Amino acid sequence: MTTATPDARLILKDVAKSFTNHLRGGVHLPVVAGVSFRIDAGEVVVLGGPSGVGKSSILRMIVGNYAAERGQILMRSSADAAFVDVAAASPREVIALRRNVVGYVSQFLRAIPRVSALDVVAEPLLARGIGQADARRQAGELLERLNLPSALYDLPPATFSGGEKQRVNIARGFLTDHPILLLDEPTASLDNANRDVVCGLIADKRKAGVAILGIFHDEEVRCRVATRIVDVSGFSARRAAA
């Protein structure tokens, strides 16, 4: 299952993560071990399992926010490209992978003071060399699809509602054409109409051959978007240690 095929974009091999709490006398908290799965282009794999089992931690290791303790996290942009191991990558390599290979929609928007919603969304396109007018136009079109009132485009998102902030975050993550996309509960604060829009955006990405890995607590959304579910309970380090 974790062998490389031409379609493979993301391969995890025997990945493990635990935390050590230095403020609590070095308490050691094993989270996951033996995490092994593969995602091909055009798949939407959803991580399942109970709260606290390690789903978000796996996404954060893939995007390089958390260091993997063991194992390999191999990713590539196309069938012709070489795999890069995020688990062994330098900070500079991680930044390049985030710019070009792996997109990430986190649970919460990290609002930058004084930067407008439109520019927050357009920024990843600018970083990839697209001109400002074009980037802002594309950002506006996506925000419109996500039903964000145009009166908000020029305002910084800091004072937006939870659902409005989440839609800015989704637009920022979906605007680029990263070949791998990670989604951490992108529909959590959305109403039904906008949940439908996000399901449509995910379907478009899948058709374009993007390899998607997501967490969705909403069962209806999970059933609509998932092509496969990976149950993280099977990798629980606590269960293995018990």
Ligand SMILES: Nc1ncnc2c1ncn2[C@@H]1O[C@H](COP(=O)(O)OP(=O)(O)OP(=O)(O)O)[C@@H](O)[C@H]1O
């Ligand atoms: N930075 C951190 N420092 C210490 N412990 C952490 C850290 N991040 C996560 N954990 C712990 O790791 C475990 C797994 O957390 P994680 O957020 O990955 O679970 P989850 O399956 O995504 O949960 P949920 O479904 O509730 O979001 C939890 O026990 C959590 O407390």
